[in-house]
Amino acid sequence: MDLVVFGIVWIIITAVAEWLMHHYVGHNSMYFLLSNQGNITLHAFNFLTTMLIPVFLFVIWFLVFSAIRFHANSPEAKQSRHQFTKNGLFTGVWITASIAVNLLFWLHPTAADLEQMFASQLPSAQRNDLVVDVTARQWEWIFSYPQYHLTQTVNAAGQDELVIPAHKKVQFVLRSYDPFHTYDVEAGVIHSFWVPAFGIKEDVIPGETRYEYIVANRTASYQTNPEVRVQCAEVCGPGHPWMEAPIRIVTASQFHAWVAKQQKMEAASGA
Amino acid sequence: MAQNVVATNTHKVRVMPPMLRGFLWAGIAFLLLNSITAAIRPDVGHPFFTEVSITIGWVGAVIGWLLGVGAYEGMVLPLFGVTPRVGEATDWRRYFAFATDHKVVGIQYLTSSGCAFILAGGIAMTMRIELASSTMYFFHYSDQYLSAVGVHGAIMMFSVATVALVGGLGNYMVPLMIGAKTSVFSKLSGLGQWLIPAGVLTLAFSPILGYWTTGWRGYEPLGSQDASGIIFYYLGVAALTMSSVIVSLNLVVTIVFNRAPGVTWARLPMFVWGILTVSILNLIWLPEIQMTFILQLLDRLVPLNLFNAAGSVLTQLELFWLFGHPEVYIVVVPAFALWNEIIPVMAQKSLFARSWAVIGLIFVMMLSGLVWAHHMFTNMRNSEMFPFSFFTEMISIPTGFAFMAAIGTLWKSRYRLTTPGLLILMSIFNFLHGGVTGVFLADPPVNLQVHDTMFVVAHFHYTIIGGMVFSWIAAMYYWLPKMSGRMYNEFWGKFLSIWIFIAFNTAFSTMFLVGLEGMNRWVPTYPPYLHPLNLIISIAAWTLGVGFVLHAVHIVWAWKKGPRAPENPWNGHTLEWLTSSPPPQHNFDVTPEVIDGFYNYGDDADPIVANLSELKPKQT
Numbered sequence A: 001m002d003l004v005v006f007g008i009v010w011i012i013i014t015a016v017a018e019w020l021m022h023h024y025v026g027h028n029s030m031y032f033l034l035s036n037q038g039n040i041t042l043h044a045f046n047f048l049t050t051m052l053i054p055v056f057l058f059v060i061w062f063l064v065f066s067a068i069r070f071h072a073n074s075p076e077a078k079q080s081r082h083q084f085t086k087n088g089l090f091t092g093v094w095i096t097a098s099i100a101v102n103l104l105f106w107l108h109p110t111a112a113d114l115e116q117m118f119a120s121q122l123p124s125a126q127r128n129d130l131v132v133d134v135t136a137r138q139w140e141w142i143f144s145y146p147q148y149h150l151t152q153t154v155n156a157a158g159q160d161e162l163v164i165p166a167h168k169k170v171q172f173v174l175r176s177y178d179p180f181h182t183y184d185v186e187a188g189v190i191h192s193f194w195v196p197a198f199g200i201k202e203d204v205i206p207g208e209t210r211y212e213y214i215v216a217n218r219t220a221s222y223q224t225n226p227e228v229r230v231q232c233a234e235v236c237g238p239g240h241p242w243m244e245a246p247i248r249i250v251t252a253s254q255f256h257a258w259v260a261k262q263q264k265m266e267a268a269s270g271a
Numbered sequence B: 001m002a003q004n005v006v007a008t009n010t011h012k013v014r015v016m017p018p019m020l021r022g023f024l025w026a027g028i029a030f031l032l033l034n035s036i037t038a039a040i041r042p043d044v045g046h047p048f049f050t051e052v053s054i055t056i057g058w059v060g061a062v063i064g065w066l067l068g069v070g071a072y073e074g075m076v077l078p079l080f081g082v083t084p085r086v087g088e089a090t091d092w093r094r095y096f097a098f099a100t101d102h103k104v105v106g107i108q109y110l111t112s113s114g115c116a117f118i119l120a121g122g123i124a125m126t127m128r129i130e131l132a133s134s135t136m137y138f139f140h141y142s143d144q145y146l147s148a149v150g151v152h153g154a155i156m157m158f159s160v161a162t163v164a165l166v167g168g169l170g171n172y173m174v175p176l177m178i179g180a181k182t183s184v185f186s187k188l189s190g191l192g193q194w195l196i197p198a199g200v201l202t203l204a205f206s207p208i209l210g211y212w213t214t215g216w217r218g219y220e221p222l223g224s225q226d227a228s229g230i231i232f233y234y235l236g237v238a239a240l241t242m243s244s245v246i247v248s249l250n251l252v253v254t255i256v257f258n259r260a261p262g263v264t265w266a267r268l269p270m271f272v273w274g275i276l277t278v279s280i281l282n283l284i285w286l287p288e289i290q291m292t293f294i295l296q297l298l299d300r301l302v303p304l305n306l307f308n309a310a311g312s313v314l315t316q317l318e319l320f321w322l323f324g325h326p327e328v329y330i331v332v333v334p335a336f337a338l339w340n341e342i343i344p345v346m347a348q349k350s351l352f353a354r355s356w357a358v359i360g361l362i363f364v365m366m367l368s369g370l371v372w373a374h375h376m377f378t379n380m381r382n383s384e385m386f387p388f389s390f391f392t393e394m395i396s397i398p399t400g401f402a403f404m405a406a407i408g409t410l411w412k413s414r415y416r417l418t419t420p421g422l423l424i425l426m427s428i429f430n431f432l433h434g435g436v437t438g439v440f441l442a443d444p445p446v447n448l449q450v451h452d453t454m455f456v457v458a459h460f461h462y463t464i465i466g467g468m469v470f471s472w473i474a475a476m477y478y479w480l481p482k483m484s485g486r487m488y489n490e491f492w493g494k495f496l497s498i499w500i501f502i503a504f505n506t507a508f509s510t511m512f513l514v515g516l517e518g519m520n521r522w523v524p525t526y527p528p529y530l531h532p533l534n535l536i537i538s539i540a541a542w543t544l545g546v547g548f549v550l551h552a553v554h555i556v557w558a559w560k561k562g563p564r565a566p567e568n569p570w571n572g573h574t575l576e577w578l579t580s581s582p583p584p585q586h587n588f589d590v591t592p593e594v595i596d597g598f599y600n601y602g603d604d605a606d607p608i609v610a611n612l613s614e615l616k617p618k619q620t
Helices: A002-028 A036-069 A088-121 A252-269 B018-040 B051-079 B092-096 B102-131 B142-161 B164-177 B186-204 B229-257 B270-301 B313-347 B354-370 B372-379 B382-394 B396-410 B419-442 B444-450 B454-484 B490-516 B528-561
Strands: A130-137 A140-144 A162-165 A169-176 A191-195 A200-204 A210-215 A229-232 A244-250 B004-007 B012-015
Touching (some): A002 A036, A036 B396, A036 B444, A088 A210, A088 B382, A088 B396, A088 B444, A130 A162, A130 A191, A140 A244, A169 A191, A200 B372, B051 B229, B102 B142, B102 B186, B142 B229, B164 B186, B164 B313, B164 B454, B229 B270, B313 B419, B313 B454, B354 B396, B372 B382, B382 B419, B419 B444, B419 B490
Parallel strands (some): A130 A169
Antiparallel strands (some): A191 A229
């Protein structure tokens, strides 16, 4: 009888939770994402949530059920009526299910998604739509566009600014050093290149060059959503909290107009 | 000067209070070694205090402190065949000096850990004050905030989470639970306890040498360019980890060699299994992190360029997490063991699937050394992601065995929802959140998004506060009648438990959301759109902090003034309940002879001890 009540309520609350998750949370997205990589992340997140809701609610509901149904009415030590130390069916199902669920998670989403992610990083998959050199120094993100001979792009306020076109594959080349250091440009610490809206971050490590590939799938900017920003995610000293830069994701024609303006500015400043 | 009068066998001797003498000797040793270093240093004109001289002076200070609190009489003089003028005190003063009775040492450890918990918790409160606003208004400079993060993390990890259940309850309970009269290397544990105040004070005062910004992980090359305060981070952690290493050595040897007749491996109590596995983890991994921090210290003092762009930055990260992930199981494995120690007693029902629960502990112990690099998915080659995500997901299988045993025991039981019983259920509830969010973190694509965000901060606070601290408080209430002979107040115990449960879950479930919405770690300021949720977290965190302090007040009150407790208030079957409360110096007048397991309940359960009538008669 306990088993039937427990099971039925478990199924009901699981169904309700799954419905809520898919009608509200799943569609509103857990976080704001607008890249190809972000889609992979979001699907993985939602898949894991879908699969874990029954597991999670099984234990939570069990704890609540025990506290209601199995609590003793007095603090006196009275032996429980039912005494058993094993139940082959329960143990067998539990162990088999936990192995199966974990293997499943490793195959999907982990292995399946990583295969997609790695494929986008293969040299044969590169079209060199746009290359952006990203230099992390203490404490600034410097963006250079070698294809357009831009050494450091800034906005009207003089702040470093990252502008990329939507629907183009962007290769970010990530390095940590300090080109403005007076005597030791190799001095650098670990930073982490993170754009929350891209759904991925990559640590930027002194002495290493790393790559990240992103296709942004719509236009946006820091003004339309504050998650469209470059944020250093790895603590890098006292300036870490302010090591951020706004991003604009624009159309191809807006991008070319912006490049022309930047080239003019750099020519004017003699850079 | 205040002087103690210590009674010895023959006459009374006036001695300086040991802790005062410890401070004095520490100060003298520091100045002495610092001066020698300054004197022999070849370059002329350097300041009197340098990083090198402070490091060497600190080593002297710790040795002076340990000798001063009583290791001189307890360990050094006997080594040379000299009988010390004074022995260990027998009254309350023994709690304030080097001691060898495992129960005294256990209480000393619990006190040290408890004070460190309140201290580092208070530091967390200052962080939450700062984060209640999106701009800087409490700290003046961000490196003050980052130092607070580092000191909070290091004290909590190395002197609370690693210590309270092992050095504290492990020292006190393990010999009792296996029917031993003493621990084997009782002087080691006695010495280890006094490394805790040394390490905690070193960490707490590290900012006097300059603010350091790395947090408790001490990542390089940031650490090498930080102010000198980070030296006290390396040294403080060295003292604290050394404490856990020597305590673990004592506990492992005690469990292997000092079990009463009949306490076979198959009958070993669950909590003892937990302490055994965690002690082995300590013995394997703590020396590894000690060597890493020594390398980092030398890298800075010499300097060696081991871990900057000229050396290998990633090596330091790998070495840190090689220890760092076993560390989280060092924290939580004794908590798993406590669940299945306390649930059968509160349910008065036989422990379900005991062998699976033990296998779970052992496999968690073994697998924990194979998963470290999942802290570094943002740093690794693609090919490495597969094995590390695989092992990380697999470790949830043995972890699940602890849940399975708990659930099987609760099913159709008569569970007494006493304060410890309630807290254990809360601990399972909380740890489940930590475990389930851990599955998300094990998936590299999700990890690459939420790594280094408040999502991760919420995740590990769920496992450590939610899992370990809730279990710790549960165990304090559970064993309070044993350790003090007194009982707590059931209303206040439950009321405060519900208080911390609600405050904890409000604070840290909201923290998952700010992480998902793009809040990174180690920041005293953040974009304004994150302000409302952070304000909720701060209010709830403060409520939680007050709740913890009230629990501490309640436990201390009950310890001193609570009503007298019956001899075996929960009707537990483990051996610690077969002696008086608090237990006499050598625990048992007669060594118990165990003839059955400790977790069998029911009317037809066999007797557990053969010589029950010879053991100390029950007081009424």
